[in-house]
Amino acid sequence: MILTKNHLYNLIFILFVSMGSCSKDTESETSDSPQTVDQEEEEPSTVIASFITTNDFDLPSQNSDGFTILTPSSDSKIVYVDSNSGNDTTGEVYDSNAQEIGQNMLMPTTSIKPFASIDAAKSNMRNDAPDIMLLAAGGVWDVGLTVTRGRSNEERSIYAAYGSGSRPLLRTGDGRGILNKQISNTIISGIKFWAHTRDDEGPYFENQEGSDGFNFYTRDDAAIENVLIEDCMFRSYKNNVLTGATDATRLPFDKFVMRRNIISRNYATNGQGHSQGIYYNGEGASGGTSVLLEENIFDHNGWRLQSYSPGQDATDGQATYFNHNTYFANAKGVLFYGNIFLRASSIGTKWTANNGESSAQDIAIIDNLFIDGELGISMGGNNPGAYRFKDILISNNVLLNVGESRPTNRNLAWNISASDWDGGTISENLILHQENDQVTSTYGIALSSSTAMRDVFVSKNIIYGLSGASDKNRGLLIANGSGNATNIDITENYLHNSESSGLITFNNQDGFFFSGNFYNSSRVQEWFGVEEVWQNFDTWLEEIENDAEVFDTDIWANPERDIEMYTSTLGLGNTKQKFIDQLYLQSRANWNPALTAPFINRWIREGFAR
Numbered sequence: 001m002i003l004t005k006n007h008l009y010n011l012i013f014i015l016f017v018s019m020g021s022c023s024k025d026t027e028s029e030t031s032d033s034p035q036t037v038d039q040e041e042e043e044p045s046t047v048i049a050s051f052i053t054t055n056d057f058d059l060p061s062q063n064s065d066g067f068t069i070l071t072p073s074s075d076s077k078i079v080y081v082d083s084n085s086g087n088d089t090t091g092e093v094y095d096s097n098a099q100e101i102g103q104n105m106l107m108p109t110t111s112i113k114p115f116a117s118i119d120a121a122k123s124n125m126r127n128d129a130p131d132i133m134l135l136a137a138g139g140v141w142d143v144g145l146t147v148t149r150g151r152s153n154e155e156r157s158i159y160a161a162y163g164s165g166s167r168p169l170l171r172t173g174d175g176r177g178i179l180n181k182q183i184s185n186t187i188i189s190g191i192k193f194w195a196h197t198r199d200d201e202g203p204y205f206e207n208q209e210g211s212d213g214f215n216f217y218t219r220d221d222a223a224i225e226n227v228l229i230e231d232c233m234f235r236s237y238k239n240n241v242l243t244g245a246t247d248a249t250r251l252p253f254d255k256f257v258m259r260r261n262i263i264s265r266n267y268a269t270n271g272q273g274h275s276q277g278i279y280y281n282g283e284g285a286s287g288g289t290s291v292l293l294e295e296n297i298f299d300h301n302g303w304r305l306q307s308y309s310p311g312q313d314a315t316d317g318q319a320t321y322f323n324h325n326t327y328f329a330n331a332k333g334v335l336f337y338g339n340i341f342l343r344a345s346s347i348g349t350k351w352t353a354n355n356g357e358s359s360a361q362d363i364a365i366i367d368n369l370f371i372d373g374e375l376g377i378s379m380g381g382n383n384p385g386a387y388r389f390k391d392i393l394i395s396n397n398v399l400l401n402v403g404e405s406r407p408t409n410r411n412l413a414w415n416i417s418a419s420d421w422d423g424g425t426i427s428e429n430l431i432l433h434q435e436n437d438q439v440t441s442t443y444g445i446a447l448s449s450s451t452a453m454r455d456v457f458v459s460k461n462i463i464y465g466l467s468g469a470s471d472k473n474r475g476l477l478i479a480n481g482s483g484n485a486t487n488i489d490i491t492e493n494y495l496h497n498s499e500s501s502g503l504i505t506f507n508n509q510d511g512f513f514f515s516g517n518f519y520n521s522s523r524v525q526e527w528f529g530v531e532e533v534w535q536n537f538d539t540w541l542e543e544i545e546n547d548a549e550v551f552d553t554d555i556w557a558n559p560e561r562d563i564e565m566y567t568s569t570l571g572l573g574n575t576k577q578k579f580i581d582q583l584y585l586q587s588r589a590n591w592n593p594a595l596t597a598p599f600i601n602r603w604i605r606e607g608f609a610r
Helices: 005-015 118-122 537-543 563-569 576-583 597-606
Strands: 077-081 093-095 132-136 157-162 169-171 184-189 192-194 215-217 224-230 233-235 241-243 253-259 262-264 276-281 291-294 297-299 324-329 332-337 340-342 347-352 360-366 369-371 375-381 389-395 398-400 412-419 421-427 430-434 441-448 452-459 462-466 477-480 484-491 494-497 504-506 512-515 518-520 528-530 533-535
Touching (some): 077 118, 215 224, 297 324, 297 576, 347 360, 389 412, 398 597, 412 430, 412 452, 412 462, 430 441, 430 597, 441 452, 441 462, 477 484, 528 537, 563 576, 563 597
Parallel strands (some): 077 132, 132 157, 157 184, 169 192, 192 233, 215 241, 233 262, 253 291, 262 297, 291 332, 297 340, 324 347, 332 360, 340 369, 347 375, 369 398, 375 412, 389 421, 398 430, 412 441, 421 452, 452 484
């Protein structure tokens, strides 16, 4: 095997992974008891790619719970808004050192005089200034939010909640949640945006007419930069849209950050276009630090109902294969860390690159949790083309029960797919538990050089307990393609199948190298499909991989760990729905780190320790 510069570059990352390797040399003591997820434990180490880190996004300081510390500047103007006790006639504007505010603007004294309406309070906010609007916890307004620009990254405008109680609620019906098209130097924190009249699980459902939670796009004279949306909820919109430099005159996104938000139950019907939790088009972006998604929850986006039959009919908000939890096109300089992706219409996170070589670049997807949907991570979709994805890292993610509920009514459980990469690593991911006998098309990792692919390192992943890959053309790991493949190295992975699944599908293409992988199969024969012919282990060892090994699953502490077991160890119930219910309670005022992807993933990973 030839070690190229790209391989050495990615090996540097692997050496610094601090999340407890699942390889055969790992030794640790594990327990299924709640102590393994004690909320007092130190938070799991952040595993970040060398080419992009959370620090690159210049985030404001955070408190001990990891939430942004919201403080005024010396010349900030502060307005309070309370839908219950406010008064637009007597509402006052405060300086940052006003006695009425006290030591903490988020918990002011009872002597403040709030406005009643957001519009009246907004009239006192200045653009290009670090002004602050605070909405009363528990307040309700039937309007969207228009925000002002801050002065700089260090002196941002702030729109947040004050007092104790539930998030301030903006019921926006068929209108948008955030009304601006361009924003910069802004923090939006702790607000719930709800398209209440199109949410059929709520008491105000009227019809399926609706709009986007937000729809931001850059212009030649309007950048979108230094934006932080934290601890907000967006529910039942059609979409949330980010559009960057789609032509040469438009400015790119820079340092757009969403952290610890809940984005759920977006859907569209016929005539409303496709629906995603977030859709991003970064065409023309120069790279650097475009978008950070950190510790968000994306649940049940792209669909209201399971598809009546396989296809693309969106009538009544049916799931289609065009709709996903997130969809990023032509992205450069993007980091996903610690998010939870649940029950997507089709794909947990989809990535396309349709503008030639390196039209997507410097993308890291690290320590996220994917549950259900029909495909976990797709990095290579739509139009084939040589070397479209450059310098990609997919590492330390956990994918569970992909294919379980079949939203589109198709029979898929596809976990990680990669096509036409130019340098990248897929390492130390756990791909676990596909048990739906209606699913007949399954894979753990699919590598395709449909046009040209080079310098890709696939290492130390574990694929365990997947059924439904019975055809010799559909193994748990697929390495195929009709184009050029160069230095595609598949090393030290663990593959375990059920009776219905083959282990590997390989068309024996030049440029793919297998070394040091570990295999366990319940089948006597038909382990590997090579050029559409089944092979047993001995033939594979002789012809393809002379250092392959067979292993026993008894080496692992408890590979059966799943979300139901985890929820039970926390004393929160023993069903997936109980787990989801608890996720929806997450907020700045009610934060449980044990319900975040890094904690959950660590506990599941400990089940594969020795």
